Amino acid sequence: MTARLVITSGEPAGIGPDLVLMLAQQDWPVELVVLANKTLLESRAQQLKLPVDLLDYQAGEPPHPSRKGQMLVEDLPLNAEVVSGQLDPLNADYVLRMLKRAIHGCMSGEFAGMVTGPIHKGVINESGIPFSGHTELLAEESGTDRVVMMLATPGLRVALATTHLPLKDVADAIQPQLLREILSITDRSLREQFGIDHPRILVAGLNPHAGEGGHMGREEIEVIEPVMQEFRNSMNLSGPLPADTLFTPKYLQQADAVLAMYHDQGLPVLKHMGFGNAVNITLGLPFVRTSVDHGTALDLAGTGKADPQSFRYAIEVAQQMIGAKTA
Numbered sequence: 385m386t387a388r389l390v391i392t393s394g395e396p397a398g399i400g401p402d403l404v405l406m407l408a409q410q411d412w413p414v415e416l417v418v419l420a421n422k423t424l425l426e427s428r429a430q431q432l433k434l435p436v437d438l439l440d441y442q443a444g445e446p447p448h449p450s451r452k453g454q455m456l457v458e459d460l461p462l463n464a465e466v467v468s469g470q471l472d473p474l475n476a477d478y479v480l481r482m483l484k485r486a487i488h489g490c491m492s493g494e495f496a497g498m499v500t501g502p503i504h505k506g507v508i509n510e511s512g513i514p515f516s517g518h519t520e521l522l523a524e525e526s527g528t529d530r531v532v533m534m535l536a537t538p539g540l541r542v543a544l545a546t547t548h549l550p551l552k553d554v555a556d557a558i559q560p561q562l563l564r565e566i567l568s569i570t571d572r573s574l575r576e577q578f579g580i581d582h583p584r585i586l587v588a589g590l591n592p593h594a595g596e597g598g599h600m601g602r603e604e605i606e607v608i609e610p611v612m613q614e615f616r617n618s619m620n621l622s623g624p625l626p627a628d629t630l631f632t633p634k635y636l637q638q639a640d641a642v643l644a645m646y647h648d649q650g651l652p653v654l655k656h657m658g659f660g661n662a663v664n665i666t667l668g669l670p671f672v673r674t675s676v677d678h679g680t681a682l683d684l685a686g687t688g689k690a691d692p693q694s695f696r697y698a699i700e701v702a703q704q705m706i707g708a709k710t711a
């Protein structure tokens with residue numbers, strides 16, 4: 385049977401609505417159900433001169449592969465009119481309703497997985513709702529204790545030990561139990577979801593030069609190495625390696641993934657290598673979730689200049705993960 389994926393169009397003032405309209409300009413082997421305000425999509429389609437028939441999604445209907453020029457939409461009401469490129473905290477609730485609808489549709493089996501467009505974390509906080517990111521919301525709403533953010537581009541996968549944390553809090557967060565759980569989820573997902581029999585994971589240190597033998601920080605000696613020792617018979621781990629040399633071809637060619645200790649230790653390298661052709665995957669959830677590698681790009685919303693390639697890649701990776709054919 386054709387698989388059904390739910391697509392969240394994300395922040396309404398950003399490029400998410402533009403990108404979903406661009407994605408509808410091709411055939412897909414799966415059914416894509418877009419969550420968005422229909423009037424917003426109609427006006428953005430006019431603005432961008434993209435021909436698309438917006439069809440109402442009916443949950444009870446059997447899924448069919450999505451066809452070029454057509455898009456199945458579940459219409460969500462906005463709280464305020466949208467101006468491209470201008471954030472409005474009133475619409476934060478629209479974004480959260482959209483995400484929760486997708487998560488609960490995945491949990492119930494209505495959707496085989498979800499692919500998320502970009503959201504703006506700042507404007508959701510400005511609306512008065514504390515919010516860190518999709519990854520944290522996905523864990524909370526699905527009742528999952530621990531998930532792992534992993535970004536991937538051809539030739540590099542980077543998993544993160546911590547996600548959206550102020551830098552000043554990172555060292556305290558690097559605790560043995562966190563690392564045990566992050567390593568276990570990453571190793572298991574690489575085996576089970578990516579078909580890698582004995583995943584080789586390079587573990588980055590936290591401090592410059594991986595602590596320089598304890599003279600520049602002791603987290604490597606006191607936390608990271610002991611946890612890696614616990615897994616020495618069950619996982620293929622190397623490290624802790626200095627992050628400044630780990631991301632060189634000599635090390636990367638021996639690796640299936642890198643575990644970085646924090647967001648900006650790993651992601652700038654990945655985005656330098658593959659921005660626009662990378663995917664963000666949440667490991668450890670009871671369903672598949674992939675996402676674009678970029679943000680809301682408010683400067684490009686409504687201009688037609690946004691590149692849909694990362695969104696396309698995120699859908700293709702979701703298709704592979706649910707076992708659907710890709711083209």
Ligand SMILES: NC(=O)C1=CN([C@@H]2O[C@H](COP(=O)(O)OP(=O)(O)OC[C@H]3O[C@@H](n4cnc5c(N)ncnc54)[C@H](O)[C@@H]3O)[C@@H](O)[C@H]2O)C=CC1
Nearest residue numbers: 501502503504505506675676677678679680681684690691
């Ligand atoms: N998946 C998600 O929901 C993500 C959301 N964000 C959020 O996005 C907001 C803005 O973040 P920024 O750091 O400004 O990053 P950004 O990715 O929105 O923009 C960075 C630069 O890349 C360009 N760009 C981004 N996507 C593009 C595309 N598809 N095609 C062509 N150019 C593109 C933008 O024009 C800008 O020059 C923040 O609130 C951030 O938290 C950031 C990353 C991922």
Ligand SMILES: NCC(=O)COP(=O)(O)O
Nearest residue numbers: 517518519520651664675
């Ligand atoms: N840099 C990736 C990012 O911030 C996206 O995070 P999330 O919203 O997918 O958790």
